[in-house]
Amino acid sequence: MSIKSVKLYHYPLSRSARVKWLLHELLGDGFETERVALMQGAHYSEDFLAKNPNHAVPVLDINFADGTSKTMFESGAMILLLADAYKDKGLAPAPDDLLARADYLQMIYFGGAWMDMMLWQIRLHEDLLPEAVRSERVSAFNRDKFINEVEPQLKARLEKHAYICGDDFTAADCMIGQNINWARAYKMCQDPVFKSYMSRVSKREGFIKGFADAKDFGS
Numbered sequence: 001m002s003i004k005s006v007k008l009y010h011y012p013l014s015r016s017a018r019v020k021w022l023l024h025e026l027l028g029d030g031f032e033t034e035r036v037a038l039m040q041g042a043h044y045s046e047d048f049l050a051k052n053p054n055h056a057v058p059v060l061d062i063n064f065a066d067g068t069s070k071t072m073f074e075s076g077a078m079i080l081l082l083a084d085a086y087k088d089k090g091l092a093p094a095p096d097d098l099l100a101r102a103d104y105l106q107m108i109y110f111g112g113a114w115m116d117m118m119l120w121q122i123r124l125h126e127d128l129l130p131e132a133v134r135s136e137r138v139s140a141f142n143r144d145k146f147i148n149e150v151e152p153q154l155k156a157r158l159e160k161h162a163y164i165c166g167d168d169f170t171a172a173d174c175m176i177g178q179n180i181n182w183a184r185a186y187k188m189c190q191d192p193v194f195k196s197y198m199s200r201v202s203k204r205e206g207f208i209k210g211f212a213d214a215k216d217f218g219s
């Protein structure tokens with residue numbers, strides 16, 4: 001079954017930028033984007049909650065060539081599906097290349113679950129929660145864990161290879177690259193290896209288009 005068209009519900013510089021970046025890598029400008037006004041609470045509208053009861057971006061509406069459709073939430077699942085759906089673009093190892101696939105799946109889940117968990121706790125406890133509920137200890141715990149456990153693993157990979165899963169750019173770079181960008185906004189991932197990785201991926205047209213609206217974050 002092939003995909004006929006997709007529409008991404010997105011907010012600048014958020015987790016939906018992972019998917020927007022990948023979509024630009026795969027389709028250029030051949031997809032629709034709708035900005036969800038998170039700061040104005042648009043993600044709590046009845047229409048949006050019907051698409052994602054977790055009131056979060058990204059959401060992806062997919063129309064398949066056979067006339068069926070699906071609305072998805074969860075950025076990691078979208079990344080996996082899209083890279084497989086457009087396999088001619090070569091951004092995912094083939095399903096029967098189990099060795100490469102194991103590493104690729106591991107890194108997408110590592111980015112979407114483990115790294116994301118720490119970054120989210122830092123964001124909650126440094127920025128989002130009401131002051132009275134924030135905990136400096138929770139934030140510090142997650143910063144330490146990220147710096148001392150996550151960063152050395154990524155650094156070791158990027159010292160050996162240009163990209164997260166080897167010498168070729170894959171969809172795993174959209175997940176982990178967005179997370180590294182997020183971590184750098186919190187003054188983590190400061191080692192030069194991360195700076196040069198970000199400088200490498202940020203020259204890609206997909207990245208430039210995916211993050212072109214970053215200045216609108218907060219509005």
Ligand SMILES: N[C@@H](CCC(=O)N[C@@H](CS)C(=O)NCC(=O)O)C(=O)O
Pocket residue numbers: 014015016038043054055056057058073074075076112
């Ligand atoms: N695990 C989800 C998390 C999505 C998520 O938390 N998105 C944030 C933006 S980065 C959001 O829309 N938050 C609004 C809310 O939770 O009310 C994913 O990766 O898609």
